[in-house]
Amino acid sequence: MTSSTNKGKVNPDLINERNKCTFNTLELTHLLDGDEVKTKERKSRESFFLDDADLKTEVPIEYLSHKEKYEEAVRKACIVFRKVQQLQNEGKAGVDNYREILGGQLGSALLKDGHPLTLHYVMFIPTLMGQATIQQQAEWIQKAWSCNIIGTYAQTELGHGTFIRGLETIATYDPKTEEFVLDSPTLTSYKWWPGGLGQSANYAIVLAQLYTLGKCHGIHPFIVQLRDEETHEPLSGIIIGEIGCKLGMNTTNNGYLGFNKVRIPRTNMLMKNNQVLPDGTYVKSPSSKLTYGTMIFVRVVLVQDAATYLKKAATIATRYSAVRHQSQIKPNEPEPQIIDFVTQQHKLFPYIATCFAFQYSATWLWELYNNVTGELESGHLDNLPELHAASCVLKAVSSADAALGVETLRLACGGHGYMTSSNLPTTYGLVTAMCTYEGENTVLLLQTARFLIKIWQNKTNVTNLPTVRYLQNSLNRNSPFEKTVSWIISALQQTATGKIDLANRHINERVKKGEAYEDAWNNTSIELVAAAEIHGRTFIVETFFSTVQKLRKQTSVELGTVLSQILELYAVYTILRSTGDLLRFTRTSSQDIELLQGWLEELLAAIRPNAVGLVDSFDMRDEVLASTLGAYDGNVYQRLFEEAQKSPLNSEPVNKSFHLYLKPFMKSNL
Numbered sequence: 001m002t003s004s005t006n007k008g009k010v011n012p013d014l015i016n017e018r019n020k021c022t023f024n025t026l027e028l029t030h031l032l033d034g035d036e037v038k039t040k041e042r043k044s045r046e047s048f049f050l051d052d053a054d055l056k057t058e059v060p061i062e063y064l065s066h067k068e069k070y071e072e073a074v075r076k077a078c079i080v081f082r083k084v085q086q087l088q089n090e091g092k093a094g095v096d097n098y099r100e101i102l103g104g105q106l107g108s109a110l111l112k113d114g115h116p117l118t119l120h121y122v123m124f125i126p127t128l129m130g131q132a133t134i135q136q137q138a139e140w141i142q143k144a145w146s147c148n149i150i151g152t153y154a155q156t157e158l159g160h161g162t163f164i165r166g167l168e169t170i171a172t173y174d175p176k177t178e179e180f181v182l183d184s185p186t187l188t189s190y191k192w193w194p195g196g197l198g199q200s201a202n203y204a205i206v207l208a209q210l211y212t213l214g215k216c217h218g219i220h221p222f223i224v225q226l227r228d229e230e231t232h233e234p235l236s237g238i239i240i241g242e243i244g245c246k247l248g249m250n251t252t253n254n255g256y257l258g259f260n261k262v263r264i265p266r267t268n269m270l271m272k273n274n275q276v277l278p279d280g281t282y283v284k285s286p287s288s289k290l291t292y293g294t295m296i297f298v299r300v301v302l303v304q305d306a307a308t309y310l311k312k313a314a315t316i317a318t319r320y321s322a323v324r325h326q327s328q329i330k331p332n333e334p335e336p337q338i339i340d341f342v343t344q345q346h347k348l349f350p351y352i353a354t355c356f357a358f359q360y361s362a363t364w365l366w367e368l369y370n371n372v373t374g375e376l377e378s379g380h381l382d383n384l385p386e387l388h389a390a391s392c393v394l395k396a397v398s399s400a401d402a403a404l405g406v407e408t409l410r411l412a413c414g415g416h417g418y419m420t421s422s423n424l425p426t427t428y429g430l431v432t433a434m435c436t437y438e439g440e441n442t443v444l445l446l447q448t449a450r451f452l453i454k455i456w457q458n459k460t461n462v463t464n465l466p467t468v469r470y471l472q473n474s475l476n477r478n479s480p481f482e483k484t485v486s487w488i489i490s491a492l493q494q495t496a497t498g499k500i501d502l503a504n505r506h507i508n509e510r511v512k513k514g515e516a517y518e519d520a521w522n523n524t525s526i527e528l529v530a531a532a533e534i535h536g537r538t539f540i541v542e543t544f545f546s547t548v549q550k551l552r553k554q555t556s557v558e559l560g561t562v563l564s565q566i567l568e569l570y571a572v573y574t575i576l577r578s579t580g581d582l583l584r585f586t587r588t589s590s591q592d593i594e595l596l597q598g599w600l601e602e603l604l605a606a607i608r609p610n611a612v613g614l615v616d617s618f619d620m621r622d623e624v625l626a627s628t629l630g631a632y633d634g635n636v637y638q639r640l641f642e643e644a645q646k647s648p649l650n651s652e653p654v655n656k657s658f659h660l661y662l663k664p665f666m667k668s669n670l
């Protein structure tokens with residue numbers, strides 16, 4: 001395994017761990033990438049970017065000012081995307097490459113705290129592709145791909161992010177001039193949050209309430225020029241700026257935007273779905289929800305991104321746990337590697353397994369997305385609700401668990417995990433943002449609950465709906481405990497069904513007592529969110545199970561065994577998170593729970609010799625990990641010490657504040 005670019009002497013503990021590994025890590029790397037060729041391609045792409053001297057930064061960005069951080073991010077982003085264009089011209093830049101370059105793999109290695117141009121690629125271009133007419137695409141797409149214009153997606157406002165029907169920005173059609181007039185009537189109508197909007201973008205897709213011939217038709221997308229293409233000065237009527245420091249993502253240049261009667265041509269409304277004719281006549285699309293298409297796309301790609309960030313944190317914490325020695329298990333014995341504490345294994349190994357679980361669900365969701373968007377192109381909307389429900393729950397569960405996972409893995413590194421040089425705090429900042437953006441998680445779980453309850457109430461035929469097929473017959477399933485993943489899936493399905501059924505009964509009871517349906521829904525929403533969440537987790541276990549079944553046919557026996565162990569670990573860990581529900585909704589007994597706990601402990605012990613091998617298989621280069629604790633060679637203490645020397649406070653023996661403040665203060669106290 002040559003995942004490292006650091007050729008330092010490898011820590012003996014890691015050598016020992018690697019010697020103990022029972023499977024070929026390279027075989028697993030190929031499996032995770034797709035095959036050997038794809039691994040090679042990825043590695044060559046990584047070298048193409050990471051070996052570029054212009055993309056290396058000597059001073060850790062944490063020591064730069066807010067402004068310097070942004071300027072450095074723009075410098076690097078331009079080099080990165082110039083290189084992307086080069087790949088594109090050579091026909092080597094597919095969606096997977098963009099995922100790496102913009103997401104948690106290469107992206108966060110190149111621009112550690114966020115890209116100012118991400119929204120251009122992740123939402124501006126996809127919105128043009130999904131919502132612009134052929135003529136509009138001809139006008140804008142090429143300019144956007146070649147970055148002659150830089151765009152963002154301006155939907156959220158100061159007053160509204162979730163409830164997009166309540167957005168206040170107005171686009172009023174003027175048939176006399178064939179223009180829309182954009183206006184921000186209140187402070188709360190100012191756009192607030194769009195990435196890259198502050199100082200980077202000169203165009204935006206703006207979501208605004210469309211008024212034509214005196215009638216409001218709800219929110220619609222418009223392409224709006226914000227800044228002069230030469231001088232970059234804001235255009236007349238455009239009030240624009242950056243929103244300030246955040247918990248993380250401090251180089252994404254999130255901005256605010258107001259309009260003072262800004263006129264744009266009629267043809268700047270994206271009209272693939274809905275149209276305004278020159279005389280002001282409104283032509284409606286078959287579904288008002290097609291305007292929400294870009295949000296589905298991003299929710300879909302985020303599931304893979306959650307897996308990538310978790311892989312990074314799991315690699316750092318597992319390698320660190322193998323080289324860190326602390327305390328004693330038995331008196332008079334040497335201090336063990338902290339990875340030998342079972343509580344430590346419980347912090348690490350389930351999250352290693354979760355990386356696989358999320359990756360497989362992400363692949364499944366990406367395929368569903370491609371199929372359903374293909375169907376939408378030919379006017380078939382039947383599978384859109386399932387895609388929406390699946391993307392909502394998978395985005396919510398994967399981002400929530402990845403954020404919890406990164407924080408757990410940071411805590412697993414003790415004090416050193418708190419150092420920014422471990423890269424765990426920054427990684428947490430990036431991952432926890434995912435729980436809010438692109439649909440706040442509770443809100444998304446309620447969207448999935450809405451779909452589940454609708455199906456349950458209407459007794460919809462679910463045979464052709466893969467995510468909910470289990471609802472058909474799992475309410476009364478009652479099989480005794482078996483130590484198999486199939487049993488766990490069936491028990492989870494029964495639990496999810498029971499929770500959906502109960503939430504539905506509570507809504508009905510409340511309605512019978514006289515509550516309006518919407519109030520009954522709100523009053524039952526704690527249960528609805530919990531039902532959607534377990535539905536999502538059940539699906540992830542099921543997908544992991546079916547994927548491993550398929551993969552085992554092509555892997556070596558050794559790797560097949562390890563894959564089965566991590567699948568079992570994920571399944572047992574997941575079901576043990578819902579012990580209370582298991583006892584409520586299935587015939588599982590407390591003795592069965594003890595058996596599950598014993599199974600969990602057996603699995604932790606079985607995975608222990610392969611833990612380092614598993615994270616090595618993720619094959620994340622040291623530059624991607626960017627961590628003093630996670631490098632391939634495990635020289636943790638040396639790296640921590642070297643990084644500390646970079647603190648500007650260590651550049652002089654005595655800081656001037658001593659003479660200015662501390663010394664007078666100390667003397668005055670004599």
Ligand SMILES: CCCCCCCCCCCCCCCCCC(=O)SCCNC(=O)CCNC(=O)[C@H](O)C(C)(C)COP(=O)(O)OP(=O)(O)OC[C@H]1O[C@@H](n2cnc3c(N)ncnc32)[C@H](O)[C@@H]1OP(=O)(O)O
Nearest residue numbers: 098099102103121161162163164289292301388437438439
């Ligand atoms: C080029 C490759 C690139 C690869 C890159 C990979 C790298 C990754 C890097 C990622 C970096 C990402 C940075 C992104 C930054 C974040 C950007 C944002 O936050 S942007 C801002 C993001 N902002 C948000 O996400 C805002 C969140 N809010 C919302 O999405 C909505 O307002 C709502 C869904 C909550 C409610 O909407 P409302 O209109 O009030 O709806 P109701 O509740 O009344 O339900 C009515 C009916 O509609 C249905 N339906 C609903 N949605 C959809 C849908 N999408 N579809 C279909 N159907 C949908 C619903 O099921 C229901 O059906 P039925 O039961 O009647 O049959």
Ligand SMILES: Cc1cc2nc3c(=O)[nH]c(=O)nc-3n(C[C@H](O)[C@H](O)[C@H](O)COP(=O)(O)OP(=O)(O)OC[C@H]3O[C@@H](n4cnc5c(N)ncnc54)[C@H](O)[C@@H]3O)c2cc1C
Nearest residue numbers: 153154155156160161162193194195433437438439440442
């Ligand atoms: C880092 C980052 C980047 C972003 N980038 C962009 C961007 O590029 N473009 C853009 O347009 N936007 C962007 N956003 C905005 C983002 O999409 C919104 O913040 C998000 O959709 C949540 O909306 P909100 O902030 O209004 O939260 P709110 O809806 O105000 O949420 C606050 C609380 O209210 C609860 N709540 C709200 N509605 C309901 C409900 N119906 N039922 C139950 N509970 C509810 C939520 O669960 C939450 O607990 C970004 C946000 C962040 C943090």
